[in-house]
Amino acid sequence: MDFITxxxxxxxxxxxxxxxxxxxxxxxxxxxxxxxxxxxxxxxSGVFLWLVYGIYLQALPIIIANLVTLIFNLIILWFKxxxx
Amino acid sequence: MDFITxxxxxxxxxxxxxxxxxxxxxxxxxxxxxxxxxxxxxxxSGVFLWLVYGIYLQALPIIIANLVTLIFNLIILWFKxxxx
Numbered sequence: 001m002d003f004i005t006x007x008x009x010x011x012x013x014x015x016x017x018x019x020x021x022x023x024x025x026x027x028x029x030x031x032x033x034x035x036x037x038x039x040x041x042x043x044x045s046g047v048f049l050w051l052v053y054g055i056y057l058q059a060l061p062i063i064i065a066n067l068v069t070l071i072f073n074l075i076i077l078w079f080k081x082x083x084x
Numbered sequence: 085m086d087f088i089t090x091x092x093x094x095x096x097x098x099x100x101x102x103x104x105x106x107x108x109x110x111x112x113x114x115x116x117x118x119x120x121x122x123x124x125x126x127x128x129s130g131v132f133l134w135l136v137y138g139i140y141l142q143a144l145p146i147i148i149a150n151l152v153t154l155i156f157n158l159i160i161l162w163f164k165x166x167x168x
Contacts, residue, residue, distance in 0.1 A: 008137050014130025021122035034118035038105035046098025053092050 012065040019072040026079040033084060040077040044070060096149040103156040107163070116164040124161040128154060 026032045047070045054062030110116045131154045138146030 004137065004140055007133060007140070011130050011133035011137055014126055014133060016130075018123050018127035018130060021126070022120040025120045025123075026118065029118065031118050034110065034113065034115050036106040036109045039102050039109075042098055042105070043102035046095050046100075046102060049091060049095035049098060053088065053095055056088055056091070 009061065012061060016065050016069045016072070019069065019076060023072055023076050023079070026076065026083060030083050032076075032080040035076070035080055037077075037080055040073060040080055044073050044077060047073060093145060096145060100149050100153045100156070103153065103160060107156055107160050110160065110163040110167060114167050116160075116167045119160070119164055121161075121164055124157060124164055128157050128161060131157060 022035075026035070047066050051063065051066040051070060054060075054066055106119075110119070131150050135147060135150040135154060138144075138150055
């Protein structure tokens, strides 16, 4: 695997797992007051379109990274609606 | 411009502007208690690597989308450190 592919995979891993600390933070504190609902809705819509883009191009790294990011952010969105 | 390029640009626009409502929310409320510091640090690192990836590939859409996303998230990170 060449350097640029490893760099891209590392970047994709970071921008995907980044949402786990946010998810656990809201889960533990039961508070999401400062998290923007509009951000979550727009971001989930965008990540969903990235997923469609990846499926269309049959690009597995784009599909996996965006599918996992979408799942994490849908859970955060659910927490936001539940805990406000 | 073909459909898949328009889809990708639309996805990139959404996942970039999504952070503006979060930025303005913290700016107005002066509170960022529920926003995860770890998320912001990991996410900014990942977006920075995406930016390097884009520069390496000389891919302007990747460069622009990640540069703007990085700027928005560095401001949110600054607000998080400032307002806690």
